Amino acid sequence: MTLSHLIFREIAHRKLNFLLSVLAVAVAALTIVAADIVVRRDAEVTRRVMAQKQSETEAAIEEKIELVAAAGADLEDAIRKQMKGLGFNVLILPESQDVAELHLQGSLTQTMPESYAQQLADSKIMTINHLLPTVLKQVRWPEQEMDVVLYGTRGEVPLMHRDLKKPVLDAVAPGQMVVGHAIHQKLGLKVGQQVEFMGREFTVSVLHPERGSGDDVTVWIDLGQAQEMLGLQNLVHAILALECECAGDRIAQIRAEISGILPGTQVIERYSQALARAEARTKAKEVAEESLAAERLAGEATLLRELESRTRLQRGHQQLSRIILPLVLLLAAAAVGLLAYVNVRYRREEIGILRALGLRTRQVLVVFLGKAALSGVIGGVAGVLLGIGSGALIGRLLDRSEVAINLGLTEAIVSSPGLFVTLMVTPLLAVALATLSSWIAAAMAASQDAAMILQGE
Amino acid sequence: MWLRLDRVSKTYHGGENPVPALCEVSLEIDTGMFVAIRGPSGCGKTTLLLTAGTLLAPDSGDVVMGGERPYQMTGDARASFRGLQLGFVFQQFHLVPYLSVLDNVLAPTLALAQSSSAVDPRDARERALGLLEQFGLADRAGHTPSRLSSGERQRCAMARALLNQPKMLLADEPTGNLDPENADQVLGALRQFVTLGGAVLLVTHDNRAAAAADKTWWMNRGVLSQSPQPETVTAT
Numbered sequence: 147m148t149l150s151h152l153i154f155r156e157i158a159h160r161k162l163n164f165l166l167s168v169l170a171v172a173v174a175a176l177t178i179v180a181a182d183i184v185v186r187r188d189a190e191v192t193r194r195v196m197a198q199k200q201s202e203t204e205a206a207i208e209e210k211i212e213l214v215a216a217a218g219a220d221l222e223d224a225i226r227k228q229m230k231g232l233g234f235n236v237l238i239l240p241e242s243q244d245v246a247e248l249h250l251q252g253s254l255t256q257t258m259p260e261s262y263a264q265q266l267a268d269s270k271i272m273t274i275n276h277l278l279p280t281v282l283k284q285v286r287w288p289e290q291e292m293d294v295v296l297y298g299t300r301g302e303v304p305l306m307h308r309d310l311k312k313p314v315l316d317a318v319a320p321g322q323m324v325v326g327h328a329i330h331q332k333l334g335l336k337v338g339q340q341v342e343f344m345g346r347e348f349t350v351s352v353l354h355p356e357r358g359s360g361d362d363v364t365v366w367i368d369l370g371q372a373q374e375m376l377g378l379q380n381l382v383h384a385i386l387a388l389e390c391e392c393a394g395d396r397i398a399q400i401r402a403e404i405s406g407i408l409p410g411t412q413v414i415e416r417y418s419q420a421l422a423r424a425e426a427r428t429k430a431k432e433v434a435e436e437s438l439a440a441e442r443l444a445g446e447a448t449l450l451r452e453l454e455s456r457t458r459l460q461r462g463h464q465q466l467s468r469i470i471l472p473l474v475l476l477l478a479a480a481a482v483g484l485l486a487y488v489n490v491r492y493r494r495e496e497i498g499i500l501r502a503l504g505l506r507t508r509q510v511l512v513v514f515l516g517k518a519a520l521s522g523v524i525g526g527v528a529g530v531l532l533g534i535g536s537g538a539l540i541g542r543l544l545d546r547s548e549v550a551i552n553l554g555l556t557e558a559i560v561s562s563p564g565l566f567v568t569l570m571v572t573p574l575l576a577v578a579l580a581t582l583s584s585w586i587a588a589a590m591a592a593s594q595d596a597a598m599i600l601q602g603e
Numbered sequence: 604m605w606l607r608l609d610r611v612s613k614t615y616h617g618g619e620n621p622v623p624a625l626c627e628v629s630l631e632i633d634t635g636m637f638v639a640i641r642g643p644s645g646c647g648k649t650t651l652l653l654t655a656g657t658l659l660a661p662d663s664g665d666v667v668m669g670g671e672r673p674y675q676m677t678g679d680a681r682a683s684f685r686g687l688q689l690g691f692v693f694q695q696f697h698l699v700p701y702l703s704v705l706d707n708v709l710a711p712t713l714a715l716a717q718s719s720s721a722v723d724p725r726d727a728r729e730r731a732l733g734l735l736e737q738f739g740l741a742d743r744a745g746h747t748p749s750r751l752s753s754g755e756r757q758r759c760a761m762a763r764a765l766l767n768q769p770k771m772l773l774a775d776e777p778t779g780n781l782d783p784e785n786a787d788q789v790l791g792a793l794r795q796f797v798t799l800g801g802a803v804l805l806v807t808h809d810n811r812a813a814a815a816a817d818k819t820w821w822m823n824r825g826v827l828s829q830s831p832q833p834e835t836v837t838a839t
């Protein structure tokens with residue numbers, strides 16, 4: 147005969163009392179676990195919804211990025227084409243040069259040292275590219291009895307601080323001649339043909355197509371030869387350059403920079419109207435970029451809104467569980483306590499005789515608390531098992547969103563360490579709940595006066 | 604003397620007026636003695652039995668049992684002392700309803716579980732079965748008390764009282780709910796216990812039951828008198 151035998155026999159004898167007690171504990175344990183699972187499910191649903199929304203906005207942004215790239219490519223292409231067509235569009239001239247002369251006669255008279263080009267190249271200049279020192283003078287082609295613009299040019303002076311760029315204009319080798327459209331049309335020149343120019347022999351190397359500019363009445367030869375023929379050794383009329391793609395008032399920036407490096411020069415910009423077209427394209431690219439930025443902002447706003455609404459929902463559920471959980475625990479504790487009290491009242495006679503048989507106070511306590519603890523263990527384990535199932539169910543009822551309804555007990559929820567702790571701790575809590583709630587009744591039983599009971603029949 | 608009560612008094616204060624249940628009661632009972640105490644209802648018989656049974660502390664007076672003073676012990680020590688030295692039989696049997704007859708008889712071993720003289724559970728079981736045999740309950744060992752007759756229930760209670768081989772049996776109206784045949788059986792068992800060296804204190808208002816005792820003392824309004832009082836209560 148042992149106390150546990152006594153406990154088990156009594157439970158078997160008064161099943162209803164025990165089952166009700168187990169039920170109360172199970173409901174409490176179920177509520178704890180279910181509330182925890184609902185909260186975890188909420189978080190998982192949020193994670194999934196956010197991931198979905200994120201990939202949606204990312205796709206939209208990706209689309210815009212492609213548009214920007216396309217606009218950028220368009221722009222680059224346009225600039226390249228224009229540069230190729232226009233050639234150099236920045237002209238660095240001696241300060242004393244009257245610009246009207248250039249516009250009226252297409253030729254220059256004032257000179258500056260050729261070494262200026264090297265000086266620019268050695269500087270850290272940022273606003274221009276591709277330096278080309280030239281001589282440029284209207285001369286008579288005596289052999290052909292016609293006026294032309296003689297253009298002496300050589301290879302580009304590489305800028306020291308830049309990577310070597312593909313030259314915009316190829317240099318003209320000594321003894322060769324590139325001929326503008328009007329001239330080669332008039333003289334019927336062919337590539338490879340020998341011509342005499344100011345008493346020197348040249349081979350026609352390139353015939354330019356019509357450009358509708360001063361280029362059509364220009365011949366290009368090597369800079370050194372041109373300098374000799376014009377008696378301008380080591381002097382040049384102009385340094386041609388290609389402006390960078392910079393925003394804002396570019397010519398002002400270029401002038402500022404060059405005047406710092408080469409005082410006594412002036413800078414003029416040609417073909418600025420054509421560049422306006424490039425600007426338009428720049429604008430298009432900017433618009434695309436702006437719309438990309440707007441898309442990013444909108445995406446962020448959407449994500450934020452979604453997150454806020456999910457957070458609100460989650461907080462609502464947490465508050466609900468903060469109200470329901472204590473209520474259920476309290477009711478369960480009250481029910482268990484009441485059932486224990488009823489049980490003690492029922493067993494007065496038994497307590498009296500057990501005391502008469504010599505049972506100690508502690509043993510009487512053990513009889514009642516042992517029973518309570520057992521109801522805690524069984525109710526706790528049953529509640530945990532049922533709680534796992536009902537957590538998903540309740541989660542679906544509380545959150546009718548599609549993601550929530552389709553979400554089962556996923557790996558992410560089941561394997562979370564927090565839930566593991568809840569599942570482990572809840573049966574212990576259940577045992578504590580049952581035992582503590584029964585404590586008053588058990589203490590009453592243990593303090594019953596056997597004499598009173600045995601006498602009062 | 605195994606049991607000695609010296610000028611023991613007890614007054615109940617539960618109701619409106621205090622009820623003096625024991626008034627300076629003194630008595631001595633030794634092993635091998637079978638004492639019956641008779642008296643009218645409400646005279647304090649059960650109070651005396653519970654006081655002697657270490658379950659009800661007196662207001663004053665001295666209680667000595669087997670050389671010890673149980674009311675000076677701690678509650679746990681007194682419970683162990685009671686479990687080892689005393690056996691109880693009540694009019695209402697007080698069997699544990701959900702335990703089988705055998706388990707009811709074995710219930711007193713719970714009190715021994717932690718005492719130094721712990722018995723081997725197999726010994727206890729054998730002795731319990733022997734007692735059931737002795738009281739004609741061998742074939743009812745697995746039944747619950749609700750399926751027994753009154754006589755069988757009281758015999759079960761007797762077997763339970765004897766399991767721990769106590770020094771003294773305290774019987775409160777043990778034959779009160781029994782037919783004469785069963786009553787004789789219970790009284791015979793009490794007699795046998797005395798023969799084997801135990802002491803019995805039987806309280807009753809039943810003439811027949813008292814007749815089984817060696818000595819009959821009288822009680823009236825809490826006062827015990829050891830001289831015979833033939834004239835007042837002779838009728839059953």
Ligand SMILES: Nc1ncnc2c1ncn2[C@@H]1O[C@H](COP(=O)(O)OP(=O)(O)OP(=O)(O)O)[C@@H](O)[C@H]1O
Pocket residue numbers: 598601615616617618622623624642643644645646647648649650651808
């Ligand atoms: N707890 C109590 N509170 C107040 N009075 C009590 C209490 N218990 C018993 N009494 C009173 O004490 C007196 C003695 O009671 P007790 O039970 O000892 O009598 P009894 O001789 O055993 O009676 P009966 O033969 O009817 O069993 C009675 O008057 C009873 O009413």
Ligand SMILES: [Mg+2]
Pocket residue numbers: 648649650775
């Ligand atoms: Mg009585």
